[in-house]
Amino acid sequence: MTKKNSSTDILIVEDEAPIARLMEIHLQRAGFSTKTCSNGRKACTLLEENHYQLMLLDRMIPGLRGLDLLRWLRKQETLKILPVIMVTALAQTEERIRGLNEGADDYLPKPFEPDELVARVQALLRRSSHQVIQQQKSTIDVNKDAMEARVNGDRLDLRPLEFKLLRRLMKKPGKVRSRQYLLDHVWGINAFVEERTVDVTIKRLRKTLEKYGLGECIVTVRGSGYRFDEKPHT
Amino acid sequence: MTKKNSSTDILIVEDEAPIARLMEIHLQRAGFSTKTCSNGRKACTLLEENHYQLMLLDRMIPGLRGLDLLRWLRKQETLKILPVIMVTALAQTEERIRGLNEGADDYLPKPFEPDELVARVQALLRRSSHQVIQQQKSTIDVNKDAMEARVNGDRLDLRPLEFKLLRRLMKKPGKVRSRQYLLDHVWGINAFVEERTVDVTIKRLRKTLEKYGLGECIVTVRGSGYRFDEKPHT
DNA sequence: AAAAACTTGTCACATAGTTGTCATATTGGC
DNA sequence: GCCAATATGACAACTATGTGACAAGTTTTT
Incomplete structure (x- = not known):
């Protein structure tokens, strides 16, 4: 490695x-x-x-x-x-x-x-100010101070919104977050944005995570929202 | 050398x-x-x-x-x-x-x-009153008393404002500082100055650092501010 | 005291990066 | 197979930052 x-x-x-x-x-x-x-x-x-x-x-x-x-x-x-x-x-x-x-x-x-x-x-x-999660064989480390996320030490190139979204989901791994919840907490309570926008941002975030084999960390829960999985199923 | x-x-x-x-x-x-x-x-x-x-x-x-x-x-x-x-x-x-x-x-x-x-x-x-940082192969030494910064003993020709800005950023390498933070701490809490002025001053500071191959010490964090990076960036 | 040199704030334009939306494809449950 | 929910690609609007120029204010020189 x-x-x-x-x-x-x-x-x-x-x-x-x-x-x-x-x-x-x-x-x-x-x-x-x-x-x-x-x-x-x-x-x-x-x-x-x-x-x-x-x-x-x-x-x-x-x-x-x-x-x-x-x-x-x-x-x-x-x-x-x-x-x-x-x-x-x-x-x-x-x-x-x-x-x-x-x-x-x-x-x-x-x-x-x-x-x-x-x-x-x-x-x-x-x-x-870190959030660290063990994900299969990788360690994900989100450092709020430096505003950067790393997987096994490699820097992830995330946009500000994706960074915030990841942080929010990682805050409570395993818990499902509704689109509305995410809109309120990531975009801000007064953001005037479609719910579907969350999907697109999730997609973008997943795309970056995929490069590190972590594409499945973020699980879709049909009818409810999204969830960050600490130990994804096989 | x-x-x-x-x-x-x-x-x-x-x-x-x-x-x-x-x-x-x-x-x-x-x-x-x-x-x-x-x-x-x-x-x-x-x-x-x-x-x-x-x-x-x-x-x-x-x-x-x-x-x-x-x-x-x-x-x-x-x-x-x-x-x-x-x-x-x-x-x-x-x-x-x-x-x-x-x-x-x-x-x-x-x-x-x-x-x-x-x-x-x-x-x-x-x-x-010095701040000394080992940056790749260079030593950056910022001396507050003498109001001068040196890289491997070579004096950097910095303007007062640039000097203060560098000092502030070096105070906590790796931490992102927002424009507002920098305005408050470098220009002073009551300065009546545009946020964009920070950009210009950063630019001027970078220009000088570049002469010593240290142009990339100061990293832009889009949407957040600037950060002094101790290590070689990714 | 006038001239020269320097510092710094602002602006305007260029460039590049980000994000919301829509249209369409795909998927999952029944 | 049907319906609803979600994924996905494309695009356009928007936003943030880089950069050179300039002017007003300061300091230094002469």
Whole structure:
């Protein structure tokens, strides 16, 4: 599978190389691009030098303890909103609470299931301005900040309206949205537009998604509307 | 790669010539201009007579101990804000803390990776009134104090408005900024200016950036605004 | 103080991209 | 096979952005 210019960059701060590698493999397979780093000091530098979308932070790293790094991070004007997942073997509730208090956004106990890793990353991204969905073997990532959607890191060339429509449908995968609902929420409550127009826009959106084998993500529900399917039937 | 009139001058205070040379090479390659000096007293003179953007200070230098120089520096009215990176082989936490207490802004353990050196310098500059971004193979350095922007040390001839616009966009690379946002933050909240004026200013800014192969850093997001892209676009 | 040089806002036109509608084809349920 | 719902291609209107020119205002030079 080809990987390229993903904009969804994840920084992995983890000193145990095999674990770091494992994380990388699974995240990359899910369409993210990653950077690993094995000590706290270097992590600071990387964070200041680059822009990441999310950080996976091991609690036990040399150079600076994970919590110290986190505390430092939350004081930096430009970094404090970075979503952070703490990774640690210390699964005790107390430790966990301490991490969350310091500003971790989520928590991944070691050892972890690869799927859980990916799921938590996706979930956290979704809470920031991203919407991330696992679709068969592809990851769809809609980033509202950058106003762009990516499939496995490849940028989708969507028009503004299609982008909004996709976002709206992805907001609640599996739920059917009527044409009227979509008109109200995508076009705007006061838009003076035919209901059939929705069909055409759906068509246009599907056309772009098809290029990535995702043409069937958007399902027509006869008599009701459209639905974004998270796990399309075969 | 050609190097010229960088004003991002770095003073290297280091008595071991090979190390000093190594620092010089890597910093110059990254677009900075450097001056080296092998003892503390001479450093004082240089600091008083010239204007540097940053100092790399070895802890063990003849003539005056690194910490003494630093202490002296912080007492000088005109010099006390100079960003300083302490360089030393003493990696113990205690030593490190002492250095930071005396007013070092960052700390570089010896031996160091050339990349780490450059990254720390860039990061520290960014924390002072600089914004430094690595763009493909170029380093863009926007210095608010001096009101000037440089690409690999070459000065960009930007008009005041273009400068502010670039700074604002670089503040959060990857985020789309609407024309209204830019008007509010670059022109000022009460400016009585057409939205289309933003387009023209973007055009002028792009024209200058183009000379350095960075014309595509600023991406138009149809229907939304403009975005500074950190990475090579798709 | 006048002249020259520079900055910036606006306009007008060119270009390119987006979207709504319609006409027609296709599909699904009965 | 029939009807209604949906898909699809084409087109025209519309909208957003790029771009060069110009003028008014500022700053710098002479």
